[in-house]
Amino acid sequence: MNQKQINAFRMVMRHGSITAAANALNVSQPAVSRLIADLERAVGFPLLLRLGGKAQPTPEAHEFFQEVERMFYGFDRLAQVAAQIKDLRRATFRVASMPMVSFEILPRAMKRLADLSPGISITHNVHTSPRIIDLLASHQVDLGIGQSFAGSSDNLEVLAAYRTDCVCIMLADNPLASRPSLTPLDLKDEPLISLTYRTVTGSVIAQRFAEAGIAPRIVAETQPSYSACGLAALGLGVAIVDPISPGIFGNSLRTVPFEPKIPFNFQVLKPADAPLSRAGRRFLDEFVATIEERPDYGQTIHNIYA
Numbered sequence: 001m002n003q004k005q006i007n008a009f010r011m012v013m014r015h016g017s018i019t020a021a022a023n024a025l026n027v028s029q030p031a032v033s034r035l036i037a038d039l040e041r042a043v044g045f046p047l048l049l050r051l052g053g054k055a056q057p058t059p060e061a062h063e064f065f066q067e068v069e070r071m072f073y074g075f076d077r078l079a080q081v082a083a084q085i086k087d088l089r090r091a092t093f094r095v096a097s098m099p100m101v102s103f104e105i106l107p108r109a110m111k112r113l114a115d116l117s118p119g120i121s122i123t124h125n126v127h128t129s130p131r132i133i134d135l136l137a138s139h140q141v142d143l144g145i146g147q148s149f150a151g152s153s154d155n156l157e158v159l160a161a162y163r164t165d166c167v168c169i170m171l172a173d174n175p176l177a178s179r180p181s182l183t184p185l186d187l188k189d190e191p192l193i194s195l196t197y198r199t200v201t202g203s204v205i206a207q208r209f210a211e212a213g214i215a216p217r218i219v220a221e222t223q224p225s226y227s228a229c230g231l232a233a234l235g236l237g238v239a240i241v242d243p244i245s246p247g248i249f250g251n252s253l254r255t256v257p258f259e260p261k262i263p264f265n266f267q268v269l270k271p272a273d274a275p276l277s278r279a280g281r282r283f284l285d286e287f288v289a290t291i292e293e294r295p296d297y298g299q300t301i302h303n304i305y306a
Helices: 003-015 018-025 029-043 059-086 105-116 129-137 200-211 225-233 245-252 278-293
Strands: 048-051 054-057 091-097 120-126 143-146 156-163 167-171 191-195 217-222 238-241 253-257 266-271 299-303
Touching: 003 018, 003 029, 003 054, 003 059, 018 029, 054 059, 091 129, 091 278, 105 120, 105 278, 120 278, 129 143, 129 156, 129 266, 143 278, 156 278, 167 225, 167 245, 191 200, 191 225, 200 238, 217 225, 225 238, 225 245, 225 253, 245 253, 266 278, 278 299
Parallel strands: 091 120, 091 143, 191 217, 191 238
Antiparallel strands: 048 054, 143 266, 156 266, 156 299, 167 238, 167 253
16 A cells, blocks of 8 residues: 555545546546555455446445545645744744843844744743753753853853943932943942842942942842832932843933943853754844844844854
8 A cells, every 4th residue: 555546546536536536646547547456455345346437436435535534634734734834834932031131122023023923922031141041951941031151151052142331320310310421439429229249240330349449338239120220210329230221211210321331241042952943043033133223222242143
């Protein structure tokens, strides 16, 4: 029993005669008859009765045909699924991101992806960078967007990396809000909202003040940046955060560059031992395009696909 025999039998059952089946298959009538005869020998029972020059299906043929149709439905279904996967009409994609990129950058990239490939199902979760690295290492997400640190990327691949610099944020009526930039000395007596020392940025902030010989007047430590922004928006003090998070508070906060610069870099990461899916590559393209359209989102310092 082979596929040609099964297909010839199916065409006879569907079209009602050997002649019509031969036309549908674009082969000769004797060729179809031979295929049916070979199939009958293979299955061990007659499928067609030759009566008066016509082929009449046996009861066994009708029963066998039901299974043949189920089989071909399965093949047709596989072809449909393959086409959907090829056209990205059937795909899943999982991404985890740090809060900074989750308010505006990532939603814009997800919207672009959904408009371009509406069949892709996206799962997005917000986590701290260490948690994102854990999720990537255990293959629970396809891509992660966060801050890697020394020793964290041994089993990860950096697909793209971006540079931003921290800013000071405060209420508009703060006298420091009109300054072109602020230094640790300028903030010596100001109530300071600091990112916790457990974060990469928090440790660099502490280092900058130590290098300047200034003991900051810290009134609160918090994590992540949007929490510090919330406290600053309530007038608790000045916060030093990434330049993107304050945007979610509209015009209620003023931003002033901090000197010396404190980098707030972030990377797009994937597991080093897993290839990027076609859906993942499409998302990465849209994420990169989103940032390229808005220089304030970050300066590209690495892009493996550039």
